[in-house]
Amino acid sequence: MWVRGVEWLAAAAADPRACTGDWDHGKGIALLEAGRLWDVLSVPDRLGLLTLDLLWRPGMSVPGPTLIDTAAGRVGFFLPPDPSAGWKGADLRYATKGAWVAVPPPYRPARFLEWLVPPDGTGTLHSPGALAGALRQADGALAVLAPLCGR
Template sequence: MISTASELAGWLAEMSGDRERVFDDWRASGCGMAMLPAGTSWDAVRFSEASGYRAYVDLLHAVGPIGPMLWDSRCRQVYFLTSPGWSDLLRSAKVRVVSRGGWLAVPDPRRHVGRFAWILGSPEKRLTCPGRLYLSAVQARSAAPGDGECPSGTAGCVSPWVSVATRYQMKRIF
C-alpha cells in the first residue's frame, strides 16, 4: 500500500531496478531529482494539465486503481505511470509516451521539489491500466473546448489540479 511519501519513494526505487542508485541520486542531486528508465517496469504517459485532469476524473468512475501521477505545475503537464507495452495504442490517442529507451526525471517524493508534486490516485501498489487510460485520453480529447482550461492568455489562472484534491479526496504528496 502506498500512503506516504516514503512508501512512494521506495516503490519508485524498486521499480527502477536499481534501488540504491535512485536513493543516491536523490541525495546527491541538489534539486532532488533522479533519472528513472522507462519501458521495463512502467511507461509514463504525458498529458496537458487540462486533458490529464479530465482523464483523471474519467478514471475515477472506472473500475481499477489509478497509479501514481506526477504533476509539473510550471509546464502544466501530468504524467500517469502505466504498465509498459502499450505505447503504440496510447500514442494513437495523441498523448506523449515515455517508454523503452526513454528516461523520466523524477523528484524525490519525500521532499518538496519546486514545481513538481506527486499525486496518489489510489493506495494500491499498482499502475494505471493502459487500456482504461487510453479510453480516458480519447474521452478527454472529446471534451468541450476549454473545459477545465484557462482562457488563452489569462494570467494567474488556477490549475484544475489545485481544487481536485478537495473534490475527490485525492492525496497530494510534496
C-alpha cells in the same frame, strides 16, 4: 505507505540506493528509465487533470501513479511497459524503453514536479484501456468547452 512507494519507484533506477540519496540529499529529482517497470504517457495538463478526475470516481479503485509537471504543463500517467503501444493523438508523448523520466520522491514535490497520485508500492499502474476511454471522454469535453472558454 510512502516507504513502500519509495522502494517501488527507486527499483526502476540502476542504483536504487543512490536514487533515494538523490531524493533525500540532492536536487530532489531522480532520472529513471522507462520501459522496465512502467511506461509514462504524458498529456497536456488540462486534458490530464480532467482525465484523472474521470478515473478517480467513487466506488472505483484508486488510479495508478500520476505526476504533474507544472513548468511544462504536462500530466504523466504510469502504465504497464509496452514498447509497441499505439498511443496517438495531438500532443501525446509516450516514454518507454530508452526514455528517461524525471521524478520526485513519492513523499514531497521537487521543483515543478509533484505526484497527484503517488506510487503506493504495490505496483499498481493505470489500466491502458481505462485510461484510453477516460482520455477520449476528457478530450471530447474539452472540445465542447473550448468555444465557450475562448480557446
